[in-house]
Amino acid sequence: MTRRQVIxxxxxLCVADIGKAAMTPVKAILFDTFGTVVDWRxxxxxxxxxxxxxxGIQLDWAHFADRWRDGYAPAMNKVRNGALPWxxxxxxxxxxxxxxxxxxxxxxxSEEEKDHWNRVWHRLKPWPDSVAGLTRLKKKYTIAPLxxxxxxxxxxxxxFAGLPWDLILSAELARHYKPARECYLxxxxxxxxxxxxxxxxxxxxxxxxxxxSFGLKTGFIHRPSEFGGVKPGDVAKTGExxxxxxxxxxxxSKMSA
Amino acid sequence: MTRRQVIxxxxxLCVADIGKAAMTPVKAILFDTFGTVVDWRxxxxxxxxxxxxxxGIQLDWAHFADRWRDGYAPAMNKVRNGALPWxxxxxxxxxxxxxxxxxxxxxxxSEEEKDHWNRVWHRLKPWPDSVAGLTRLKKKYTIAPLxxxxxxxxxxxxxFAGLPWDLILSAELARHYKPARECYLxxxxxxxxxxxxxxxxxxxxxxxxxxxSFGLKTGFIHRPSEFGGVKPGDVAKTGExxxxxxxxxxxxSKMSA
Numbered sequence: 323m324t325r326r327q328v329i330x331x332x333x334x335l336c337v338a339d340i341g342k343a344a345m346t347p348v349k350a351i352l353f354d355t356f357g358t359v360v361d362w363r364x365x366x367x368x369x370x371x372x373x374x375x376x377x378g379i380q381l382d383w384a385h386f387a388d389r390w391r392d393g394y395a396p397a398m399n400k401v402r403n404g405a406l407p408w409x410x411x412x413x414x415x416x417x418x419x420x421x422x423x424x425x426x427x428x429x430x431x432s433e434e435e436k437d438h439w440n441r442v443w444h445r446l447k448p449w450p451d452s453v454a455g456l457t458r459l460k461k462k463y464t465i466a467p468l469x470x471x472x473x474x475x476x477x478x479x480x481x482f483a484g485l486p487w488d489l490i491l492s493a494e495l496a497r498h499y500k501p502a503r504e505c506y507l508x509x510x511x512x513x514x515x516x517x518x519x520x521x522x523x524x525x526x527x528x529x530x531x532x533x534x535s536f537g538l539k540t541g542f543i544h545r546p547s548e549f550g551g552v553k554p555g556d557v558a559k560t561g562e563x564x565x566x567x568x569x570x571x572x573x574x575s576k577m578s579a
Numbered sequence: 580m581t582r583r584q585v586i587x588x589x590x591x592l593c594v595a596d597i598g599k600a601a602m603t604p605v606k607a608i609l610f611d612t613f614g615t616v617v618d619w620r621x622x623x624x625x626x627x628x629x630x631x632x633x634x635g636i637q638l639d640w641a642h643f644a645d646r647w648r649d650g651y652a653p654a655m656n657k658v659r660n661g662a663l664p665w666x667x668x669x670x671x672x673x674x675x676x677x678x679x680x681x682x683x684x685x686x687x688x689s690e691e692e693k694d695h696w697n698r699v700w701h702r703l704k705p706w707p708d709s710v711a712g713l714t715r716l717k718k719k720y721t722i723a724p725l726x727x728x729x730x731x732x733x734x735x736x737x738x739f740a741g742l743p744w745d746l747i748l749s750a751e752l753a754r755h756y757k758p759a760r761e762c763y764l765x766x767x768x769x770x771x772x773x774x775x776x777x778x779x780x781x782x783x784x785x786x787x788x789x790x791x792s793f794g795l796k797t798g799f800i801h802r803p804s805e806f807g808g809v810k811p812g813d814v815a816k817t818g819e820x821x822x823x824x825x826x827x828x829x830x831x832s833k834m835s836a
Binding site: 410412464472473474475476477480481487488489490494495512513514515 | 667669721729730731732733734735737738744745746747751752769770771772
C-alpha cells in the first residue's frame with residue numbers, strides 16, 4: 323500500500339465513521355435551560371419589580387438581572403480554575419447577589435429574604451413554546467435539562483414552570499461546569515447511551531460547539547430576546563448545526579416529534 | 580451546675596432536637612422502586628412467558644424471576660466489598676442473567692436478544708396504586724426514586740410505567756449501593772435539603788432502618804405479594820416508622836396529599 327493509499331483509506335474510514343454517527347438515531351435530547359428553555363431576564367425583572375414595590379425599592383430590575391448574569395461566568399471561572407472547590411450554582415448566585423446588594427444599595431434584608439430572592443433562579447418562567455415543545459419531544463425522546471444550574475434548582479424550576487423532564491441532569495452530577503468535557507460525557511454515561519445518540523439543544527453556540535466536539539449531536543434554538551435587546555442573542559444558519567430551530571416547537575417538528 | 584443537672588440539660592436538648600426533627604416538614608419523598616413501586620416478579624414472569632412462547636422455551640418464569648433476584652444482593656456485595664469496582668446494576672443484572680441462561684439451559688440467543696431480555700428490568704409494571712398515589716404526592720412534595728437501579732434503568736422505567744417523577748435519584752449518583760450512608764446522603768445533598776426534610780418510602784425494613792439511622796424520615800409501604808407467596812413480604816405496625824401505609828395512595832392520604 324502506498325502512502326497515498328493509506329491516507330485515502332484513513333480518509334474513507336473517517337468519512338465512514340462520520341456517516342455512521344450522522345445516521346445513529348438520537349434517543350435523548352438535553353437542554354440548556356437559562357435563556358434556552360426559560361426567560362431568566364424577564365422573570366427576574368418581573369419578580370424584582372413586584373418585590374421592590376412591596377419593599378419600597380425602586381430600581382431598574384432588568385438591569386439588576388443583567389448585572390446578576392454578568393457575575394455568572396466569572397464566578398464559574400473561579401471553580402474552573404481551582405480558586406474555589408466545586409461549588410453549587412445556588413452558592414455562586416448568592417455570592418454575586420451579596421455584591422449586587424451593595425452595588426444597588428439595597429440594605430436591611432433578613433437572611434430569609436436574601437435566600438428567597440436568591441432562589442428567584444428556581445422560579446423562572448418558560449418561553450411560550452417551551453412546555454408544548456418539550457411535551458411533544460418527550461413522547462419520542464428522553465428529555466432532560468443539562469444546565470450549570472444545580473440539581474435542586476433545576477428540579478424546582480421544572481415543577482414551577484411545568485417542564486415535563488424525564489430526569490434532571492446537571493453540571494453538578496459531574497462537578498464540572500459546561501463547557502467542560504466531563505459535564506457532557508457524564509450525562510451521556512448516565513443515560514447509558516453513546517454520544518452520537520444524544521443531542522444537546524441550546525441557544526448558545528459555545529455550548530453546542532463544545533457538545534459537538536465531544537461527539538454529541540446539536541440543536542440550535544433561536545432566542546433573539548434572551549437579553550431583551552441590550553445585546554443580541556446568538557444566531558445560526560441552517561446547516562451550521564444538526565438542527566437549527568426557531569423555537570422548541572420547531573425543534574419538535576424538525577425532530578419528527 | 581451539678582453533674583445531674585448537666586445530664587438532664589443534655590437530655591432535654593436531645594429531646595428538643597428529636598422534637599425539632601420530628602416537626603421539620605417533609606419536602607421530598609424518595610421511593611425504593613423494585614417491589615415498592617413496581618412489581619418486578621409479576622412483570623418478568625409475564626414478559627418471560629410471552630417471550631418463551633414465541634421462542635419455544637417452556638419454563639417457570641416466576642421461578643426464573645426469583646432466581647434472577649436471588650443474584651441481586653450477592654452481585655451488589657461484590658461491589659460493596661471491593662471485589663468489583665463501581666458497576667451499574669444493568670451490568671450486574673447481565674452477569675446474573677448469563678449464569679441463569681446456563682442454569683435454565685437456554686441456548687442460542689443473540690447478543691441483541693440477551694441485551695433486550697436483560698432490559699426487562701427497564702420495563703417493569705407499577706402496582707395498581709403507584710401512578711395515582713405518586714401523582715397526588717407530586718402536587719405537594721418533590722418525588723423521586725432512590726433505587727439501586729442505575730439512572731437509565733429508572734428513567735426508562737419511569738417512561739414505561741408512567742411514573743411522574745420530578746427527578747431521578749439513584750445509587751449510581753453516589754456510586755454506593757443502598758443501604759450505604761453515601762447513597763442516602765448524596766440524594767439529600769442533591770435535593771439541597773436536610774435529612775429530616777426527606778422521607779424514604781419502601782416496602783423493605785432494611786432500607787428504612789438505614790435511612791432513619793442517617794436522619795431521614797421513613798414511610799413503610801406494605802407489599803405483601805412482592806414475592807408472590809413464595810416468601811412473605813416485610814410487615815410493620817403503626818408507629819414503627821413515621822408513616823406505615825397500605826399502599827402509595829394510603830401514603831398520600833397520610834401525608835395529606
